[in-house]
Amino acid sequence: MVSVTSTSPYAAYQNYAASYSGTATSSTTPQQPQSQSGTDSAATSVTLSDDALAALAERDFAAVLAEAHAKLLALLEEAGRTSPVKGGKLALDLSGLDQRELFAMSSDASFSPDEREAAGLEMQRRFEAALSGPAAIAEVIGNYVGLYKAAAAYLDSLGAEERASADWRAGRDAIAEGLKQLQTRPGTLPDLGPNDPVALYLALTEAGKGVEPSMPDLASNARTTLDRLYADAHARGKVPTFNRNTIVGQYIDVSGFSSGALSSIVLDTAGQFNAEETSAARSALHARSGATLLAGFQDANKSGDPTAFSRNIITAFSSLSAEERQAAGWSDQLYQAAMQSYVTTTKLMDMFSQSTGGNNSGAPNLASLLGGMQ
Numbered sequence: 001m002v003s004v005t006s007t008s009p010y011a012a013y014q015n016y017a018a019s020y021s022g023t024a025t026s027s028t029t030p031q032q033p034q035s036q037s038g039t040d041s042a043a044t045s046v047t048l049s050d051d052a053l054a055a056l057a058e059r060d061f062a063a064v065l066a067e068a069h070a071k072l073l074a075l076l077e078e079a080g081r082t083s084p085v086k087g088g089k090l091a092l093d094l095s096g097l098d099q100r101e102l103f104a105m106s107s108d109a110s111f112s113p114d115e116r117e118a119a120g121l122e123m124q125r126r127f128e129a130a131l132s133g134p135a136a137i138a139e140v141i142g143n144y145v146g147l148y149k150a151a152a153a154y155l156d157s158l159g160a161e162e163r164a165s166a167d168w169r170a171g172r173d174a175i176a177e178g179l180k181q182l183q184t185r186p187g188t189l190p191d192l193g194p195n196d197p198v199a200l201y202l203a204l205t206e207a208g209k210g211v212e213p214s215m216p217d218l219a220s221n222a223r224t225t226l227d228r229l230y231a232d233a234h235a236r237g238k239v240p241t242f243n244r245n246t247i248v249g250q251y252i253d254v255s256g257f258s259s260g261a262l263s264s265i266v267l268d269t270a271g272q273f274n275a276e277e278t279s280a281a282r283s284a285l286h287a288r289s290g291a292t293l294l295a296g297f298q299d300a301n302k303s304g305d306p307t308a309f310s311r312n313i314i315t316a317f318s319s320l321s322a323e324e325r326q327a328a329g330w331s332d333q334l335y336q337a338a339m340q341s342y343v344t345t346t347k348l349m350d351m352f353s354q355s356t357g358g359n360n361s362g363a364p365n366l367a368s369l370l371g372g373m374q
Contacts, residue, residue, distance in 0.1 A: 059100075061161060065108055068101035072115060078228065079221035084118035091217035093258040094122040100159035125211040130154040131201050133315025140343060142187045144198075148178045151198045170195040215323050219264035222257065223272045242280040255284045259320065262288075263327035282327075289328045292316050306345045313338040 059067075075092055076082065084092035097105065097119075105111050106119035134150040152175050155168065162168050175198065178190035192199065233240035233250035241249035254262065265273050265281035273281075296312030305311075317325065317335045325331075 061104065064100045064161075065104045065110065068097060068105045069110070071097055071101065072105065072111075078225055080224040081221070083112075083114045085114050085121070086214065086217055089214045089217070090118055090121045090125070090211070091214055092118065092221065093218065093261060094118060095258050097122070098159075099157070100161060103159050103162045121211050125213075127154060127197065128201060128205070128211060129319040131198065132318035133311070135202065135205070136314055136318045136339070137311065137342065140339060141346065144189055145179070145182050145186050148175055148182060148190075148198055151175050151201075152179065155197075171197045213260040213321055213323070215260070215264050215267065216270065218258075218260045219268070219270060219272055222261045222265050225257075225261075226252070226254075226273075226277060242276055252280070254280050255287070257281070257284065259285065259288065259324050259328075263321075263324045266327040267323060285328050289330065306349065307342050310338040310342040310345065314342060 072084070072094075075094070075096070076084065079092055081092060084090065084094065094102065102119050102122055106116050106123060108116075111119070131147065131150055131154070134147040138144050138147040152172070155172050155175065156163075158168065163172075174192040174195040178192050178196060178198065181188075181190040181192075189199065189202070190196070194200075229252050230240045233252070236250060238248070238250040240252050242252050242254075243249065244251055244253075254265075257265075262281045262285045266278055266285060268278055293313070293316075296316060297309055300308030300312055314335065317330055317338065320328070320330065
């Protein structure tokens with residue numbers, strides 16, 4: 001049984017991330033990796049790839065720390081806040097920090113406890129967003145392989161410093177062992193102990209303890225940011241406008257706002273925004289949603305996998321909060337249609353494979369046939 005109680009907001013997804021509850025109070029230098037062969041052993045060190053070494057050479061940890069401090073300061077000033085958390089929830093959009101900066105923020109004593117907590121919450125939020133779609137599919141089809149592969153891909157994408165830590169190694173090794181167990185029992189959740197970040201994610205989600213954005217705080221931040229943009233326009237002697245083609249005014253571009261911030265403007269539960277502001281936010285959000293759907297379609301078209309498009313929609317839908325889906329106009333009917341399409345297509349592919357004897361008879365499978373018809 002996986003415990004969902006932890007003093008760490010990121011909880012390793014029980015310790016695999018920054019151990020700031022224990023080490024961040026004294027350490028300002030990341031753990032250095034030790035040479036080792038293999039990627040799935042139980043050792044606590046890991047050999048860095050050429051790409052990882054190149055990244056380290058390009059920007060050392062001191063530079064990462066400096067950039068994390070600068071970005072955080074700018075975000076706090078823009079939102080008019082002194083702390084990135086409020087009431088145990090994220091009160092600041094940290095999506096602009098890359099993974100190395102976020103890990104630095106979570107693990108270095110030069111950041112305040114609130115700032116380290118915020119980094120931990122953002123790390124948890126990103127992990128949950130990466131697993132939400134695969135978890136929804138796993139629940140329907142009764143197969144956990146895709147979920148554990150998604151977790152492996154996410155952990156492998158993290159920064160070099162984090163991948164050099166013993167906590168990351170423990171989580172990655174647990175996932176590697178989980179994939180081995182799933183080879184023979186794909187429908188049974190692996191029993192991997194407390195280091196399994198996937199099992200902890202599922203337990204937290206079931207208990208309703210996942211990280212959700214604070215819409216009131218995001219709305220307050222957005223209001224402050226808009227007011228600052230207006231003040232800047234007036235200081236330049238120009239009239240702020242949402243008309244991109246303005247000649248005399250200063251265009252207020254909200255396309256760079258996070259999806260959460262745009263959603264808080266569109267929903268406007270506290271009546272803080274005018275019709276022009278909500279219209280601009282809605283247009284930006286719809287443009288972003290359209291781009292997501294188009295990218296999902298193009299990716300599916302290239303893959304040759306008949307289930308890819310519906311799977312991409314499920315993943316995108318599940319990664320958004322309920323408020324973000326509402327603001328973007330992504331209804332539950334869209335999710336249900338995508339899920340039904342995925343399940344039906346998967347069953348047809350299985351039936352086709354069985355009727356033709358699968359690859360063992362030398363007959364092509366359905367996915368390869370459809371790929372060849374493109």
